[in-house]
Amino acid sequence: MILDEIIEKTKEDLQRRKIEIPLDLLGRSLASNPYAPRDVKKYLTSTKEEPVRIIAEVKKASPSKGIIKEDFDPLAIAQEYSANGANAISVLTEPHYFKGDLEYLTQIRRYVPTPLLRKDFIVDKYQIVEALVYGADFILLIAKALSTKELKELYEYALYIGLEVLVEIHDKEDLTKAMKCGANIVGINHRNLDTFEMDMQLCDKLIPMIPNGKIIVAESGVSNTETIKRLSSIGADAFLIGEHFMRVPSIKDELETFKNAIN
Numbered sequence: 001m002i003l004d005e006i007i008e009k010t011k012e013d014l015q016r017r018k019i020e021i022p023l024d025l026l027g028r029s030l031a032s033n034p035y036a037p038r039d040v041k042k043y044l045t046s047t048k049e050e051p052v053r054i055i056a057e058v059k060k061a062s063p064s065k066g067i068i069k070e071d072f073d074p075l076a077i078a079q080e081y082s083a084n085g086a087n088a089i090s091v092l093t094e095p096h097y098f099k100g101d102l103e104y105l106t107q108i109r110r111y112v113p114t115p116l117l118r119k120d121f122i123v124d125k126y127q128i129v130e131a132l133v134y135g136a137d138f139i140l141l142i143a144k145a146l147s148t149k150e151l152k153e154l155y156e157y158a159l160y161i162g163l164e165v166l167v168e169i170h171d172k173e174d175l176t177k178a179m180k181c182g183a184n185i186v187g188i189n190h191r192n193l194d195t196f197e198m199d200m201q202l203c204d205k206l207i208p209m210i211p212n213g214k215i216i217v218a219e220s221g222v223s224n225t226e227t228i229k230r231l232s233s234i235g236a237d238a239f240l241i242g243e244h245f246m247r248v249p250s251i252k253d254e255l256e257t258f259k260n261a262i263n
C-alpha cells in the first residue's frame with residue numbers, strides 16, 4: 001500500500017525534525033513571521049465573473065509517474081502561474097516520493113502574491129505549524145490517511161492557528177469523515193492513492209452527496225477544457241492541476257485557456 005508507505009516515511013522524518021527543532025522553538029519563529037495567511041475561500045469560490053478557479057501545482061515528481069519535470073525551477077513555475085491567473089498554488093513539500101521541499105514554500109511566498117497550499121501527508125500538528133512558519137495559507141488533509149478523530153483534531157487545529165484546510169476525499173466514506181469535521185473546502189481526488197487508478201467520473205458520484213455551500217475542488221488528471229466545462233457544470237468550483245502544467249510548452253497559454261473554459 002503506497003499511501004501507508006508514504007505515511008510511515010513521513011512519520012520517520014517527522015521524528016527527526018521534531019528533535020532538530022522542537023515545537024516550541026518552531027512556534028517561536030512565528031513571532032517574527034511577516035506573512036499572514038489569506039482568506040483562501042474567497043479565492044476558490046466560483047463566481048459568475050470568474051467561474052473557473054485554478055489551483056496550479058508545483059510538482060517535480062510523483063510515485064505513479066516518476067520524474068515529471070527534469071529542469072525544475074519551483075520559483076519560476078510559481079511566478080508563471082501567478083502572473084497568468086492561477087487562484088492558488090499547490091506546493092508539494094513531500095521529499096521522497098514527490099521530490100518536494102518545505103523551502104520551496106518560503107522561497108515562493110517571498111516573491112509570489114498568490115495563496116499557497118502546503119501539499120503533503122499531514123498526520124501531526126507539528127506539520128501544520130511548519131506550514132504556517134514556511135508561508136502556507138492552507139494545508140491538505142487526506143481523509144483516507146486519517147481517522148475521523150485525527151482528521152477533526154488536525155482540521156480544527158489548522159483553523160485555530162489561521163490556516164484553511166482542503167480536505168481530500170476519494171469515496172463516500174471519506175466524505176462522511178469530511179462532513180463530520182465540518183470541512184468547508186472539499187477536494188475530490190480522481191486518483192486512488194493506493195492503486196493510482198483514475199476515475200474521472202468520481203465527481204459525478206460524489207458531488208450530489210455534498211451539502212450546498214461547500215467549495216468543491218476537482219483534483220488530478222485534469223488536462224483539457226472539456227473536463228473543466230463538464231465538472232464545472234455539475235458543481236466544481238476549482239481544479240487542482242499539476243502534471244499537465246508541468247508538461248505543456250506554455251503554462252501561460254494553457255492557464256488562460258482553462259480560466260476561459262466557460263465564456
Ligand SMILES: O=P(O)(O)OC[C@@H](O)[C@@H](O)c1c[nH]c2ccccc12
Pocket residue numbers: 057059119120142168189219220221222240241242243244
Ligand atoms: O498532477 P495531477 O494529475 O494534475 O494531480 C495534481 C494533484 O491533484 C495531485 O498531485 C494530488 C492530489 N492529491 C494528492 C495527495 C498527495 C500528493 C499528491 C496529490
